[in-house]
Amino acid sequence: MTALRRVPPSLDAVLRDVAFDHLWRSSSVLALVLDAQGVVIDANARAEALFDGPVVGRRGVDLVGVAGAAARSTLAHLGTRGGAVETVRLTFRDLGGATLVLGEADAGELARVERDLAAMHADLQNLTREVVRKNRALARLGELKSRFVGMAAHDLRKPTGVILGYVDLVLDGAGAALSDDQRRLLGAIRSSCSFMARVIDDFLDLAVIEAGQLTLHLAPSDPGSVVRAGARRAEEHARRADVTVSLDLEPGTARRLDASKIEQVAMNLVGNAIEHSPPGGRVVVASRLEGAAFTLTVSDEGPGIDPDDLARLFRPFERGAHGGVARVGSFGLGLSISKMIIDAHGGSLDAASGAHGGTVFVVRLPGAGERIA
Amino acid sequence: MSTAEERRATAAALTLHTARIAELATDLQYARQPEVWERYGVRGRELSVRDMTYHLPFLGTAIVADEPRVFADYVAWIRHLFARLGFEDPAAAVLLACMRDAIAEALPGGLGAVAVPYIEAGVAELAAPLRRFASFLEDDGHPLRPLARLYLDALLKNDRAAARTLVLDAVARGVGLREVLLRVLQDVQREVGRLWFSAEISVAREHYCTAVTQDVIAHLYPRIMDTPRVGRRIVVACAAGESHDLGARMVADFFELAGWDAVFLGRDTPTAALAEAVREHRPDVLGVSANMSFHFPAVRDGIAAARRADPTGRLRVLVGGYQFDATPGLWTRTGADGSASDADAAVATAEALVAAVRGQGVAS
Structure with missing residues (x-):
C-alpha cells in the first residue's frame, strides 16, 4: 500500500485507523466489501442506512445495480429507503480475493444544480406573481368594459325609442299624405331603428349578466307555451326571409322559470335559424319531455357550423361564427345571452351541425330540483 | 478628513487594484503569522487571497458612503466566522493590519491614507464585546410567534405540505394577511438567514426554506391582489x-x-x-x-x-x-x-x- 505522504511515519498507523473509523461509522461515502462471488460481507453505516433492510449477505449487484470490476468507475442511481434516488460515482477497488465498492455523490455538482434550481424557482414564482397581477388587472378592465357598455346602451335606448315612436306616429297619422317614396324611406328608418333597439337591448342584457346582476323572476309556467310565444315574435322575420317556421311543441308540464327570458331565448334561437336558412328553407321548432326535463330543439337547413367554430359560438362578440358568414351589423350577442339565461335556470344550451349542413340548437331545462350539467 | 472626491477615487482604486492588494496582504499575513497560516499549505494561501477579495468591497462601500460602520459590521461578521473556524481574534487583527499596509503600498498618491479610518473602525470592532446575533423568533409575546416556530419546524423537517397548510389554514381562519406575511413568513425567513449565517443549516436548506416560502406566498396571491386599487x-x-x-x-x-x-x-x-x-x-x-x-x-x-x-x-x-x-x-x-x-x-x-x-x- 502506498505510504501516506506528508504525515510522519509515527502518525501513519493512527491516521489510517481514524480515517477508516470515520469511513465506516459516519462518512457520507457508501462502502461495501464483496467476496469473490460478489456477495456483501461487510458494509459501512452509510450503506446500512441507504438500503432497505440488512445489507450483508445480499448480492452487490442487486444493491448498486452494476457488477464491479477492479479499478472500474461508473455512475449508479440508487433507490434509497426514503424513496429518493441518489446518484453516486461507484469505484471498485481490488482487495485481493474481495472487492471494496465506494460510492460518492458529486457534492459540487449537486450544489451547482441546487443553486440554479433555486434561482429558476424564484423566477417562476415571480412570473406567477405577474400572471396573477395581470389577471386581476384584466378582470378589472372587464368590469369597466361591462359598466361602460351598460351605461352607453342605457343612454342610447331612450332616443332610439323616441325616433321609433315618432316614425310610427308619422306613418300612422299622415296616412295618404305620404308619397310611396316617403313611406319607403320612413319604413327603412323604422327597420334600422328597430335593429338598433334590439342591439342596444342585447348590450344591456349582456352588461347586466356580466355584472352578475341577472335576476330571474321565477313563476310556474308551461315552457311549451312560452316557446310558442317566442317563435311567433320571429314570424315577420321569417316572412321577409322566405323561411317557413314549423312548430312541433308537445304540451309541457309547468315549472318555475322566467317566462319573458325563456321567450327571449326562443326568439333568439328561431331568429338565428332563420338568418342562416336559405330562401325557401325550413326551421323546425320542437319540444319534448324527457323524464322531468324539458327539451327544445331548433333546427335549420343552413350551411352548418364548422366544428372549430362550435366552441366559440356562445362567446360574446364572436361575430360570424355561425356558418363562417360574417353578419354585418351584428355583434353575435343573442346566442351568448341565451346561453347565460339558460345557465342561470340550471339548464344547458348546446349546438351541433351535420356533416352536410344544417344546425340544431338544443335547450334542456331541468325539472323541479334537478340541475342539468 | 477626506473629501468626497478622495473617497470616490480611493474606492475606485481599491476595485482596480483588488487582486494586487489581496496578494500583498496575504504575503504580509504569512510573513507575520507563519504559525497560523503555513499549516494550510498552498490551497490555504489561495483561499486567503480569495477571501481578501471578498473583504475589500465592504471596505470600498464604507469609504464611498463615508460610513465606517459598514466595515465595522462586516468585521463583526468576520469575527464570528473566525471563531467558528477556530481562529483567535489576533488573527483578525493581523489581517486588518496587513490589509491596511497592503493598501498603503498598492494605492497611488497617498490614497491609502483615506482608507485608514475605515479600517480602524474594524479594528475597534475587534475590541468591542462579541456581537450576539439573536434569534428572530425569540418569544416576544406576539400571538403569531408559535405559528412562526411551527412553520420553521416544518421547513427544517422538509415538510413543505405541512408548512403551507399551517399558513393557509391560519389565513382561512381569519388571521390577517399582513400579520401572516410580516410575523410569520418574514420573521421565519430572517431566522433562516441567521441559521445559515451561524452555520446551523446548509445553503441548500436555506434555498429550500426560501423556495417553500415563495410557494406559500404564491398561494396567497389571489387574496393579496384583491384589494381595491388606489391609483398608485x-x-x-x-x-x-x-x-x-x-x-x-x-x-x-x-x-x-x-x-x-x-x-x-x-x-x-x-x-x-x-x-x-x-x-x-x-x-x-x-x-x-x-x-x-x-x-x-x-x-x-x-x-x-x-x-x-x-x-x-x-x-x-x-x-x-x-x-x-x-x-x-x-x-x-x-x-x-x-x-x-x-x-x-x-x-x-x-x-x-x-x-x-x-x-x-x-x-x-
Whole structure:
C-alpha cells in the first residue's frame, strides 16, 4: 500500500485507523466489501442506512445495480429507503480475493444544480406573481368594459325609442299624405331603428349578466307555451326571409322559470335559424319531455357550423361564427345571452351541425330540483 | 478628513487594484503569522487571497458612503466566522493590519491614507464585546410567534405540505394577511438567514426554506391582489448583482395589499433595465433592494439612472435591505428619498413621499 505522504511515519498507523473509523461509522461515502462471488460481507453505516433492510449477505449487484470490476468507475442511481434516488460515482477497488465498492455523490455538482434550481424557482414564482397581477388587472378592465357598455346602451335606448315612436306616429297619422317614396324611406328608418333597439337591448342584457346582476323572476309556467310565444315574435322575420317556421311543441308540464327570458331565448334561437336558412328553407321548432326535463330543439337547413367554430359560438362578440358568414351589423350577442339565461335556470344550451349542413340548437331545462350539467 | 472626491477615487482604486492588494496582504499575513497560516499549505494561501477579495468591497462601500460602520459590521461578521473556524481574534487583527499596509503600498498618491479610518473602525470592532446575533423568533409575546416556530419546524423537517397548510389554514381562519406575511413568513425567513449565517443549516436548506416560502406566498396571491386599487404604482427591483429577492418581493406584495399596482422586476436587475422600467411603467415610487453592503454602488448607480429616466421629477425612490437596516443613514448616500426596514414601513414611507410630491404640486 502506498505510504501516506506528508504525515510522519509515527502518525501513519493512527491516521489510517481514524480515517477508516470515520469511513465506516459516519462518512457520507457508501462502502461495501464483496467476496469473490460478489456477495456483501461487510458494509459501512452509510450503506446500512441507504438500503432497505440488512445489507450483508445480499448480492452487490442487486444493491448498486452494476457488477464491479477492479479499478472500474461508473455512475449508479440508487433507490434509497426514503424513496429518493441518489446518484453516486461507484469505484471498485481490488482487495485481493474481495472487492471494496465506494460510492460518492458529486457534492459540487449537486450544489451547482441546487443553486440554479433555486434561482429558476424564484423566477417562476415571480412570473406567477405577474400572471396573477395581470389577471386581476384584466378582470378589472372587464368590469369597466361591462359598466361602460351598460351605461352607453342605457343612454342610447331612450332616443332610439323616441325616433321609433315618432316614425310610427308619422306613418300612422299622415296616412295618404305620404308619397310611396316617403313611406319607403320612413319604413327603412323604422327597420334600422328597430335593429338598433334590439342591439342596444342585447348590450344591456349582456352588461347586466356580466355584472352578475341577472335576476330571474321565477313563476310556474308551461315552457311549451312560452316557446310558442317566442317563435311567433320571429314570424315577420321569417316572412321577409322566405323561411317557413314549423312548430312541433308537445304540451309541457309547468315549472318555475322566467317566462319573458325563456321567450327571449326562443326568439333568439328561431331568429338565428332563420338568418342562416336559405330562401325557401325550413326551421323546425320542437319540444319534448324527457323524464322531468324539458327539451327544445331548433333546427335549420343552413350551411352548418364548422366544428372549430362550435366552441366559440356562445362567446360574446364572436361575430360570424355561425356558418363562417360574417353578419354585418351584428355583434353575435343573442346566442351568448341565451346561453347565460339558460345557465342561470340550471339548464344547458348546446349546438351541433351535420356533416352536410344544417344546425340544431338544443335547450334542456331541468325539472323541479334537478340541475342539468 | 477626506473629501468626497478622495473617497470616490480611493474606492475606485481599491476595485482596480483588488487582486494586487489581496496578494500583498496575504504575503504580509504569512510573513507575520507563519504559525497560523503555513499549516494550510498552498490551497490555504489561495483561499486567503480569495477571501481578501471578498473583504475589500465592504471596505470600498464604507469609504464611498463615508460610513465606517459598514466595515465595522462586516468585521463583526468576520469575527464570528473566525471563531467558528477556530481562529483567535489576533488573527483578525493581523489581517486588518496587513490589509491596511497592503493598501498603503498598492494605492497611488497617498490614497491609502483615506482608507485608514475605515479600517480602524474594524479594528475597534475587534475590541468591542462579541456581537450576539439573536434569534428572530425569540418569544416576544406576539400571538403569531408559535405559528412562526411551527412553520420553521416544518421547513427544517422538509415538510413543505405541512408548512403551507399551517399558513393557509391560519389565513382561512381569519388571521390577517399582513400579520401572516410580516410575523410569520418574514420573521421565519430572517431566522433562516441567521441559521445559515451561524452555520446551523446548509445553503441548500436555506434555498429550500426560501423556495417553500415563495410557494406559500404564491398561494396567497389571489387574496393579496384583491384589494381595491388606489391609483398608485411602484416598481420594485433588486439591485444589479443582488440575488436574494424574497424580501423585495414581499415589499411589492405589501404594496399590492395596500391597493398599489406593484411591478416586481426580480433579482439582479441591471441598471439599464431599472431605467427602462421607469420609462415603461411611470411609477410614483421606485423601490430598490440590496442586502449586502458591497451592492451599494449598484444601488446608487441604479437610482441615478432611474432619475434620468424620469423627466417629470416626480419619481420618489425607496431603498431597503439588510445593509440599510444595519447602518442607519447609509440610505442617504444612495440618492434615494427614503428607506424602510420592513414591508409595512415601506408602504407608509412611500405614501408619505407621494403625498408630499402631490402637496408640493411638482410640475409634470
